Amino acid sequence: MQALAPDPEQPEPHPQPQPRPGPGPNPPPPGHINDRHPNFRDEDGRLYLVRCFACAPDKGFENYVLAVARGVCAWCGWREATGYGG
Numbered sequence: 001m002q003a004l005a006p007d008p009e010q011p012e013p014h015p016q017p018q019p020r021p022g023p024g025p026n027p028p029p030p031g032h033i034n035d036r037h038p039n040f041r042d043e044d045g046r047l048y049l050v051r052c053f054a055c056a057p058d059k060g061f062e063n064y065v066l067a068v069a070r071g072v073c074a075w076c077g078w079r080e081a082t083g084y085g086g
């Protein structure tokens, strides 16, 4: 029996960089209604709810600035954890 050891002379192949899907003007991915432009996420994945599309599915309804960083709609109470209300 001989164990296969990694060869130090052979560098590991570099993984190909994957394009990061980001928020944009395109239709939202099949996630939830508010995961779309102009809403965005920080590095931790926290949703900033700039406009609530639960209130206005076509253009979104502008959220209170203090509620944006909480990811909660000040108007209808939408939040990411529950999808709606709660």
Ligand SMILES: [Zn+2]
Pocket: 052, 053, 054, 055, 056, 061, 073, 074, 075, 076, 077, 078
């Ligand atoms: Zn709302």
